[in-house]
Amino acid sequence: MPVVTVGPATVHVDAEGFLTQYDEWNEPLARQLAARIGIELTDEHWKAISFLRADYPAHGETATLRRVSTLAGIPIKQLFVLFPGKPAKKMAYIAGLPKPRGCV
């Protein structure tokens, strides 16, 4: 697993840059990761990111858009506004979770 530095932190990532260790994540790191993909985190972004962080250990998988939308109450449309282009991937990247599996 490659190791990269993001701001002051040194973290483990996969080939596409997704964090591989749940515990290496923290909020300042999330801000840095977001900035790398051109996103400045607002309260609304944080609502989604916090949900993903809390859901992952219980669920064992990165939440899908539909799961975030249903359980965190953020419409899918809004997720596309907050994380333009590929919201599921971008949310996972910022939340320091594995890339969503896309289902088999």
Add this chain to the structure above:
Amino acid sequence: MKRLVILGAGTAGTMVANKLRRRLPMDEWQLTVVDRDDIHLYQPGLLFIPFGTYRPDEVRKPRRRFLRDGIRLELGEIDRIDPVRQTVALDGGRVIGYDYLVVATGTSPRPDQTPGMLGPEWRKSIFDFYSYEGSVALAGALRDFRGGRLVVHIVDQPIKCPVAPLEFTFLAESYFRQRGMRDQVELVYATPLSGAFTKPIASAQLGGMLDERKITVEPDFLVERIDSERKVLVSYDERELGFDLLVTVPLNMGADFIARSGLGDELNYVPVDKQTFRSKEHPAIFAIGDANDIPTSKAGSVAHFSTEIFVDNFCDLVEGRPMTRAFDGHANCFVESGDGKALLIDFNYDTEPLPGEFPIAKLGPLSLLRENARNHWGKLAFRWIYWHLLLPGRRLPLPARMSMAGKHQPDKEN
């Protein structure tokens, strides 16, 4: 008497009932299966009806015929499970108590979940082939199609038989070519995924096959609504995709009673342990087949392999022994590719579909991730196997565990 209740007499429910009826003593166990009707649908056949390969009456048979003596079949719409009282309520007030419950109510297409899908164009220019009625209606629409843009579309993952929309696309391409009208038809494959399939090696192979056939892929397309007046699909990121004929796979969801009973996730699937199918919340409840949330394909083959693991574990459990078998996510799917050929893919939780031979290294006779006619005959033979061997719960010479024998790991680039 101990009571085992199985909800759903589809692929998984029927197999579990038949296998357990042989394994559990008749004088100690009462087995009840519940389904809404007495028509068992061979769902893989729905792919072929639009092209006239199967007649509609070849895919439906009475459920009762496939259930062994000593299994009670209750017909009725399931309304709710009460996991505390351990009862199941059916519409109309019937209540059935259980000691153990197996949820096998599958997943179904839900066109009502996409705004505009059930509008005036439903079954006029918008069709699905995941339901019996849709598949039969689509046969007429394909026959009458005079050309234009045909969009094959998936609302969202997961869907059962995730390769079926690809197969439909390949078969449609071949169908129009054979009718001498391929150049009048523009074929588009619109998917919420970033490519043809989820796993990289299979995705590259299948994507290449779409390319060769001049089928355009519209990737990362997550539909928000359908404007049926203008005949366009509108995505959440505001792309528009026009169609003359739309063949869509609506959102797939588990049964609504699962949500009403407080047992489901956001798509009404029952969260279970992925190796034993036991509910994470209620130890007397198991969910197998498409109804659970395990991270592998929703497919008849998975239902079959799961059943073998489940039945052995269940017999251990009720005799007070620990459950020792663990499911590895094994799935095995034929992929029809048109012109009388098909591919085969075989994979599990950890291993993606790889090229090679199946089930025996070098000999095959089937080949993995490569088109040939033998695979196609394998797929057609499967209908007979399904009715005569699989549903009755006979053992097939296919191991529940995936095997690496015959598989080739292509050299990893970069």
